[in-house]
Amino acid sequence: MAIVLGTPAVDELGNVVRALREWQDDAAPIQLHPGDLGWFWRFGAERTAAATRTWSRDGDVVAAGMLDEPELIRLAIRPDLQHDEELAQQLAEDVSAPERNVLIEGKVYVEAPMGSLVQDLLFKDGWMTDDPWVPLRRDLSEPVPDPGLRVDVIGAEEAHERTGVQRASFDGSTFTDARWHAMADGVPYADARCLVGRNEIGESVAAVTVWSAGEGRPGLLEPMGVHRLHRGRGYGQAITVAAARALQDMGSSSAIVCTPGFNVGAVATYKAAGFEQLPDKRDLYRND
Template sequence: MSVLLSTPGVDDLDEVVRALAEWRREGTPMQLHSGDVGFYWQFGSEVTAAALRTWRREGRILGVGLVDGPDLVRLAIEPEAREDEALARQMADDVTRPERGVLPTDKAHVEALWEGRFREVLQEDGWELDEPWIPMVCDLSEPVANSGVRIEVVGPERVEDRVAVHRGAFDGSKFSVERWRAMAAGTPYADARCLVGYDDRGEAVAATTVWSAGPGKPGLIEPLGVHRDHQGHGHGRAIATAAAAALRDMGASSATVCAEGANTAAAATYRAAGFQARPEVRDLRRIGW
């Protein structure tokens, strides 16, 4: 049967989110998480739907892509379909040809963090390995140590602290109260929490959002940051520890995050918080065909 590429409508978003959550299982590689879509929801449901791509066979979703910028698609695939030859070739063809409406330029990057036929087909077709990522995992079968700082779960009444830390942690960020409200209105946020860490003077110094995929499944930290004015004091370790504890409270089996291979400080922060590094994986790139 044919594999069909499509762009979902707003009414299809819940189905896409459910598929991504279902595919997150212990022992399987990291890939696009329902929380990644949840964080993207800050741009609104219509923009989020327009950024998504699905690959279906007989109506069943087998692959999902999030077009996260002009030259990057982040992908997930049903775990049982990793060696599906027809699916791999169709997805590879769709991300390679700009006219298919996935990656509109010749310069393109694919984030596919699992080993399988899809990555093999892309490399056979001339795609090259790109920058490394380090998957980090914290097992939540046992209680998590206390973070050592005051952590608050924030909602609409204190969202300004969440936004201020985010903008102070990520240069050029345009995150805002309005974007937070759009994100919080999205379906994935029903299984999410925003955490803010405060120092001894009561100043908001670190923040994160954690996303559950359901009880017994790996949760996601996306994003996590320390305000630039408060870096170097252990607040990153503290908020990462708090994120893991929050996910455990929500029933997650593990806390997961991917650190850029070049960002050794981020990887060290997660290690200090009890996360274990998995073997690095690389994006794939195509430049100027």
């Protein structure tokens, strides 16, 4: 049966989220997580659907991709099909041909699971490796200690605090209250929490959103930030520990996060919070 490339309708996104949940496994390469789709959902369901691609065989989704940008697609592949030749060849062809409506013309990027066959095919076809990303994981089989910081779970009434910390953590952030509500209305947010850390006088100093993929599966931190006026006081480490603890409460087997290799401060923060640094991940790119 042929593999079919598609763009899901809004009411079909739930099927994509379910597939991504099922594909999360501590024994498999880190790949696109339902939380990645959930974080993108802040732009609305319609835009999320338009940025999603699926590859199906016999009616079953066997791979999925999310266009973080028109020139970057992040792929997830069903674990038992990471080395399926037919699927890898179809993925490689589809991301390489602008007329397939996956990536645009020009310089484009593909993030695929490390060690997957599609990576090998793209590399042999002249794609090159980009700058490294650092994945980190914390095992949650043992109790996670108290973070030593007051941490509140944020709901709709406190959304402005979560968005305010985000904008104060990342230059150019466009995370508004309206976008928080759009994210919270998304299918993946049913298994997510927004956390805000407060200092001794109650100010919002750090924030994180955590995404569960279900009982016994890896959960994701995306994103985590510390307010620019409150840095250098250990709040990043504390809110990261709180994130791991929240995922443990939600039944996650581990907590995962990925940060650019040049962000040595973030890597140090995650390691101080008990995360183990894993081998680097690298996107592939081609500049036509």
